[in-house]
Amino acid sequence: MGIYPLEVDNLTVAYQKKPVLSSVSFRIPSGKLIGVLGPNGAGKSTMLKAVLGLIPTVGGSVKIFGQSYKESRKKVGYVPQRESVDWDFPTNALDVVMMGRYGHLGWFRRPGAKERRIAMECLAKVGMADFAGRQISQLSGGQQQRVFLARALAQNATLYFMDEPFAGVDATTEKAIISLLHELREQGKTVLVVHHDLSTVKEYFDEVVLLNGKLVAAGSTEETFTTANLQKTYGGRIAMLQDVTNASDRSDEAEVSGESSPRRSKTARRAGKAGKSSMTNAADGVDIPDEAEGADVPLGAVSRT
Amino acid sequence: MMSSLLGWFADPNMQWILMGSLLLGIGSGVIGSFTYLRKQSLMGDALAHAALPGICIAFMLMGVKSIGLFMLGSIISGMIATFGIHAITRYSRIKQDAALGIILSVFFGIGVVLMTKIQHSGNGNQSGLDKYMFGQAASMMKSDVYMMGVVSLLLIIVCFILFKEFKLVSFDPGFARGMGMKVGLLEQLLLFMTVVAVVVGIQAVGVVLVAALLITPAVSARYWTDSLGVMVVLAGFIGAFSGVTGTLISGTLSNLPTGPVTVLAATSLFLVSAIFAPNRGLVAKVWRRARTRQQIQQSQSLEMAQQRSRTVEGGLD
Numbered sequence: 001m002g003i004y005p006l007e008v009d010n011l012t013v014a015y016q017k018k019p020v021l022s023s024v025s026f027r028i029p030s031g032k033l034i035g036v037l038g039p040n041g042a043g044k045s046t047m048l049k050a051v052l053g054l055i056p057t058v059g060g061s062v063k064i065f066g067q068s069y070k071e072s073r074k075k076v077g078y079v080p081q082r083e084s085v086d087w088d089f090p091t092n093a094l095d096v097v098m099m100g101r102y103g104h105l106g107w108f109r110r111p112g113a114k115e116r117r118i119a120m121e122c123l124a125k126v127g128m129a130d131f132a133g134r135q136i137s138q139l140s141g142g143q144q145q146r147v148f149l150a151r152a153l154a155q156n157a158t159l160y161f162m163d164e165p166f167a168g169v170d171a172t173t174e175k176a177i178i179s180l181l182h183e184l185r186e187q188g189k190t191v192l193v194v195h196h197d198l199s200t201v202k203e204y205f206d207e208v209v210l211l212n213g214k215l216v217a218a219g220s221t222e223e224t225f226t227t228a229n230l231q232k233t234y235g236g237r238i239a240m241l242q243d244v245t246n247a248s249d250r251s252d253e254a255e256v257s258g259e260s261s262p263r264r265s266k267t268a269r270r271a272g273k274a275g276k277s278s279m280t281n282a283a284d285g286v287d288i289p290d291e292a293e294g295a296d297v298p299l300g301a302v303s304r305t
Numbered sequence: 306m307m308s309s310l311l312g313w314f315a316d317p318n319m320q321w322i323l324m325g326s327l328l329l330g331i332g333s334g335v336i337g338s339f340t341y342l343r344k345q346s347l348m349g350d351a352l353a354h355a356a357l358p359g360i361c362i363a364f365m366l367m368g369v370k371s372i373g374l375f376m377l378g379s380i381i382s383g384m385i386a387t388f389g390i391h392a393i394t395r396y397s398r399i400k401q402d403a404a405l406g407i408i409l410s411v412f413f414g415i416g417v418v419l420m421t422k423i424q425h426s427g428n429g430n431q432s433g434l435d436k437y438m439f440g441q442a443a444s445m446m447k448s449d450v451y452m453m454g455v456v457s458l459l460l461i462i463v464c465f466i467l468f469k470e471f472k473l474v475s476f477d478p479g480f481a482r483g484m485g486m487k488v489g490l491l492e493q494l495l496l497f498m499t500v501v502a503v504v505v506g507i508q509a510v511g512v513v514l515v516a517a518l519l520i521t522p523a524v525s526a527r528y529w530t531d532s533l534g535v536m537v538v539l540a541g542f543i544g545a546f547s548g549v550t551g552t553l554i555s556g557t558l559s560n561l562p563t564g565p566v567t568v569l570a571a572t573s574l575f576l577v578s579a580i581f582a583p584n585r586g587l588v589a590k591v592w593r594r595a596r597t598r599q600q601i602q603q604s605q606s607l608e609m610a611q612q613r614s615r616t617v618e619g620g621l622d
């Protein structure tokens with residue numbers, strides 16, 4: 001069958017003159033969980049936005065289920081990066097989730113009892129039913145993230161784009177979200193997730209897309225998530241990436257290897273975004289503080305030791 | 306003053322003007338809520354100031370005072386100002402706030418020069434253009450009031466019909482666009498409606514202060530509620546109260562322009578909101594902080610007492 005949920009062909013995007021993404025082409029098979037990886041500023045969010053038609057592209061084409069985005073957007077759900085909105089907006093959690101139904105309502109029509117019911121169900125799915133009436137600025141970061149996720153579920157799409165849904169989420173919530181994503185996959189849906197924690201990639205994703213201004217590689221996790229590709233993606237900076245790609249079952253290994261595990265997970269986290277997830281901490285049983293400065297520490301200093 | 310107030314209410318012309326101010330206040334409060342939430346408050350102010358040269362040029366070209374013509378003039382110059390702001394932020398390193406400042410003062414400067422010129426020319430005095438600076442509701446003709454009321458009513462109706470769309474576009478335009486909403490169109494419409502609200506209120510409130518009628522009610526309303534629907538309605542009420550109060554007081558005290566009084570009325574409601582609103586207000590905050598501090602101190606001293614008794618019991622360690 002020749003119909004892919006997402007086909008990106010020669011996509012080029014520029015904000016000013018310099019292209020942020022140049023000639024990116026890849027295809028996503030149906031019913032898979034796909035990780036989009038790359039360092040900060042690699043253009044991951046930009047790619048999502050370009051695919052969704054939120055920003056103009058310089059060249060290339062995007063096909064969703066073989067059609068243009070315009071024709072198929074009801075099949076698409078989107079979880080933006082949490083920082084993209086002002087959380088002090090006067091609205092509550094349930095109301096935000098109901099926004100996911102607006103596309104189905106069309107112009108002028110107001111959300112009614114049916115939309116409210118669907119929104120409540122979606123909130124319950126992400127474990128936020130008790131917070132339905134809570135003003136959104138009074139939710140924690142992780143809870144806000146879950147509200148966004150519930151809103152995407154309310155869209156009832158077949159292809160989902162999620163920009164860092166695990167950002168600032170604790171280990172339990174991350175587990176809950178990932179099992180939700182697996183559930184979506186079981187229903188035959190395709191989910192594209194921008195992700196930073198390299199140590200969980202093998203466990204979570206069927207496929208990966210590696211980005212760094214251009215496409216480094218795309219394909220099944222097994223074949224694509226290799227040390228060589230990661231070095232190309234993140235620059236030669238991370239000698240320890242090997243550990244991430246080699247460990248087939250990371251959490252077991254981490255427990256056994258004892259002494260070296262904190263350093264490894266630290267490196268893996270620096271490769272991505274420091275403080276993005278506390279999953280590794282919990283799995284390794286080591287408490288690494290979620291300090292933002294982590295990202296600024298020269299990587300060489302770590303790899304040398 | 307009391308008798309003049311009564312005289313006011315009895316005068317059918319003034320009843321019209323009050324009704325117009327009421328509708329203007331509601332309309333400005335409602336549309337201003339969206340302007341404020343989209344962080345475009347300063348934009349409203351810039352648009353108001355940019356209207357002045359438009360009004361003057363319309364008068365100089367046509368030589369008559371007609372509110373419809375003035376509206377057209379100020380909408381055109383408001384649009385030119387918007388383009389100017391966009392161009393400056395796009396083609397230079399100047400940020401939007403600075404661009405707004407530049408456009409606002411340049412347009413206002415041009416407006417004041419033109420107005421002075423008109424004032425010194427032959428038919429300047431009967432133009433009544435000076436009233437546009439700070440507003441004089443009492444000087445409005447019945448047709449002007451009618452126009453103001455109808456346009457305000459239209460603004461309110463459009464906000465009611467497109468409430469869901471305006472809400473999503475104000476909260477998360479990226480998501481709205483991904484969903485297929487015509488975000489660009491809706492944003493243009495909101496901006497256009499802001500211009501209209503500003504322009505239609507100019508004669509009553511004046512170029513200099515009309516933006517306050519747009520923003521202050523919205524800011525005050527935000528203190529009382531966490532629901533957009535309630536906020537919009539409340540802002541409408543506050544706007545209406547300010548508009549009517551301004552018109553009444555300025556009408557009864559001779560020669561006091563309407564704008565400043567309206568703004569003072571709105572500001573007094575803002576102060577009440579900022580101080581007394583539940584949850585977000587100053588009093589509520591101070592009270593909450595004091596209570597938490599007290600609770601923490603209590604539990605700490607309890608803990609300390611327990612520790613002390615433990616050390617006494619257990620000796621060392």
Ligand SMILES: Nc1ncnc2c1ncn2[C@@H]1O[C@H](COP(=O)(O)OP(=O)(O)OP(=O)(O)O)[C@@H](O)[C@H]1O
Nearest residue numbers: 015016020038039040041042043044045046047273
């Ligand atoms: N609105 C914008 N205007 C100009 N440049 C931008 C804009 N948004 C992003 N960029 C630039 O484009 C590049 C890619 O940004 P993008 O947000 O796509 O990165 P990302 O891969 O999502 O990073 P992160 O992991 O930090 O979220 C960056 O270099 C950034 O500076």
Ligand SMILES: [Mg+2]
Nearest residue numbers: 044045046081
């Ligand atoms: Mg990003």
